[in-house]
Amino acid sequence: MGKTITEKIFSEKLKRDVRAGEIVVSPIDLAFVQDGTGPLSIEELEKLNMVRVFDSGKVILFIDHASPSPRRELSNMHIKLREFSKKTGCILSDVGYGVCHEVVVEEYASPGDVIIGADSHTCTAGALGAFATGMGSTDVALGMALGKQWFRVPETLRFVVQGTLPPGVYSKDLILHIIGMIGADGATYKAMEFEGEAIEKLSMEARFTLTNMAVEAGAKTGLIATDEKTREYLKSMGREEKYREIKPDADAEYEKTYTIDASSLEPVVAFPHTVDNVKSIKEAEGIEIDQVYIGTCTNGRLEDLRIAAQILRGREVRTRLIVVPASRKVYLDALKEGLIEIFVRAGGAVISPGCGPCVGIHQGVLGDKERVLSTQNRNFKGRMGNPEGEIFLASPATAAATALEGKITDPRRYL
Amino acid sequence: MRIKGRVWKFGDNISTDHITPGRYFHLRSNIQELARHVMEDADPEFPRKVKPGDIIAAGKNFGLGSSREYAPRVIKISGVSCILAKSFARIFYRNAINIGLPVITCDTDRIDEGDEVEIDVEKGIVRNLTKGEEIPASPIPPFMLRILEDGGIEEHIKKYGDFRLEE
Numbered sequence: 001m002g003k004t005i006t007e008k009i010f011s012e013k014l015k016r017d018v019r020a021g022e023i024v025v026s027p028i029d030l031a032f033v034q035d036g037t038g039p040l041s042i043e044e045l046e047k048l049n050m051v052r053v054f055d056s057g058k059v060i061l062f063i064d065h066a067s068p069s070p071r072r073e074l075s076n077m078h079i080k081l082r083e084f085s086k087k088t089g090c091i092l093s094d095v096g097y098g099v100c101h102e103v104v105v106e107e108y109a110s111p112g113d114v115i116i117g118a119d120s121h122t123c124t125a126g127a128l129g130a131f132a133t134g135m136g137s138t139d140v141a142l143g144m145a146l147g148k149q150w151f152r153v154p155e156t157l158r159f160v161v162q163g164t165l166p167p168g169v170y171s172k173d174l175i176l177h178i179i180g181m182i183g184a185d186g187a188t189y190k191a192m193e194f195e196g197e198a199i200e201k202l203s204m205e206a207r208f209t210l211t212n213m214a215v216e217a218g219a220k221t222g223l224i225a226t227d228e229k230t231r232e233y234l235k236s237m238g239r240e241e242k243y244r245e246i247k248p249d250a251d252a253e254y255e256k257t258y259t260i261d262a263s264s265l266e267p268v269v270a271f272p273h274t275v276d277n278v279k280s281i282k283e284a285e286g287i288e289i290d291q292v293y294i295g296t297c298t299n300g301r302l303e304d305l306r307i308a309a310q311i312l313r314g315r316e317v318r319t320r321l322i323v324v325p326a327s328r329k330v331y332l333d334a335l336k337e338g339l340i341e342i343f344v345r346a347g348g349a350v351i352s353p354g355c356g357p358c359v360g361i362h363q364g365v366l367g368d369k370e371r372v373l374s375t376q377n378r379n380f381k382g383r384m385g386n387p388e389g390e391i392f393l394a395s396p397a398t399a400a401a402t403a404l405e406g407k408i409t410d411p412r413r414y415l
Numbered sequence: 416m417r418i419k420g421r422v423w424k425f426g427d428n429i430s431t432d433h434i435t436p437g438r439y440f441h442l443r444s445n446i447q448e449l450a451r452h453v454m455e456d457a458d459p460e461f462p463r464k465v466k467p468g469d470i471i472a473a474g475k476n477f478g479l480g481s482s483r484e485y486a487p488r489v490i491k492i493s494g495v496s497c498i499l500a501k502s503f504a505r506i507f508y509r510n511a512i513n514i515g516l517p518v519i520t521c522d523t524d525r526i527d528e529g530d531e532v533e534i535d536v537e538k539g540i541v542r543n544l545t546k547g548e549e550i551p552a553s554p555i556p557p558f559m560l561r562i563l564e565d566g567g568i569e570e571h572i573k574k575y576g577d578f579r580l581e582e
């Protein structure tokens with residue numbers, strides 16, 4: 001019997017046949033924390049007298065969640081991270097450099113890697129053929145010090161996506177559709193593998209949107225086999241030598257296979273307060289919106305900004321519009337292409353790379369009874385800083401069209 | 416491990432944002448203070464009502480969302496001795512075991528707020544003392560049960576210096 005991508009990666013790491021269901025201790029290739037989870041990791045290492053890292057080039061501390069810091073308590077937490085980096089020599093990604101998951105795929109994650117991060121969307125890197133999963137502060141702290149962690153090798157759900165996404169429908173719509181279909185716990189403890197013609201046609205950037213949201217279905221990670229697009233992407237990041245083929249065997253054993261016809265899909269919107277509360281754009285159209293947010297580790301990449309800018313070019317928004325490039329690289333590329341000017345002229349507020357308002361700390365906290373349409377990955381009650389606010393999730397195109405009309409709008413009208 | 420306590424009932428999909436909202440992000444530097452807002456967005460009264468030894472019984476997918484280990488930590492600090500749920504989100508489940516907070520997967524439909532329940536963690540049995548019923552629970556995987564019995568992953572590592580999968 002053949003192996004899934006997950007089984008292949010762990011078999012390679014452990015140099016023996018590893019199957020779903022086993023508990024293994026595996027070496028890791030990368031461990032990272034962010035400013036919301038890292039200080040606790042450091043406290044744990046201090047308690048265990050293990051203030052060290054297994055490899056200073058493979059441990060990263062990101063300051064992205066509250067960045068730049070809006071409060072003194074958080075500034076002090078940032079100091080703790082900077083001091084740990086100085087002490088151990090590990091990498092520090094400081095204010096303005098970008099959201100952890102975006103920087104990880106641009107600069108660090110490679111096919112075949114095992115990656116742990118103290119942030120649930122660590123699964124983003126799975127689109128590069130890496131096994132990447134989120135864990136808590138203590139688990140990642142131990143990985144940072146020991147260079148290994150224990151894993152239960154997950155069973156895999158396979159999603160075969162045939163056909164082509166129609167114009168105006170994006171990978172964000174596809175993943176929201178999938179989560180709506182299987183539910184917010186439809187993949188709990190499992191890995192999700194995405195394949196098929198529609199996936200092959202997606203850019204790497206669009207693929208990251210899919211794997212980023214695997215955790216919103218409860219999955220441990222989301223994975224995509226590597227191909228020429230993966231190679232091209234790594235090349236564009238100056239890391240072509242990291243490319244290698246990672247594919248499931250043709251006779252791999254899956255717990256379940258779902259087949260989806262991409263050409264039948266439409267733009268969709270996730271309604272408050274769960275990600276699986278997904279409805280078609282027809283049901284959503286007309287709902288008045290106060291703020292639109294384009295950014296985050298889900299949809300803050302160059303391609304996303306291009307899609308939004310194309311709709312916003314030469315027009316003026318009717319909502320508040322916040323745009324946050326996911327990384328400094330994305331920011332610089334967007335500047336070069338003139339996208340930032342389009343956003344600013346349209347009436348948007350462009351904020352420096354980071355998580356922005358996504359997690360409700362700063363930079364766009366909702367007022368009571370306000371509604372936001374965001375390109376982020378989750379819409380839980382209180383997520384954007386106010387339990388009295390409502391969060392709708394959609395693609396960058398739907399977000400841009402909505403900003404122009406002041407109410408949820410089908411982006412296909414602007415194509 | 417035997418646990419007995421009074422139940423607070425919650426529904427499905429209680430996220431880490433309900434348990435420890437992002438607007439208190441800055442209080443992560445002072446976890447005792449953070450714990451004073453435990454479960455606030457699921458039940459604003461909960462932080463004042465909860466008593467040491469109490470038990471949470473919830474629906475499916477408890478703890479979905481972010482990887483924040485503060486979520487099980489503030490629940491533990493509030494005095495809750497155990498969480499029962501129909502299912503747990505995986506990062507939350509692992510974090511809870513890591514900090515030594517028992518999490519038990521069982522059918523919670525017949526458990527109501529205020530019921531007195533008793534849990535035998537090793538045997539995987541939940542007894543609803545108020546209703547005189549016994550509810551089977553899914554066992555905690557053996558390695559995770561060891562971590563829990565050691566008092567959490569920190570104690571486990573102190574004891575063995577490493578992850579000890581085998582007996």
Ligand code: SF4
Pocket residue numbers: 065099100101119121296297298354355356358359376377
């Ligand atoms: S952008 Fe949002 S979802 Fe992504 S890492 Fe930051 S806070 Fe988490």
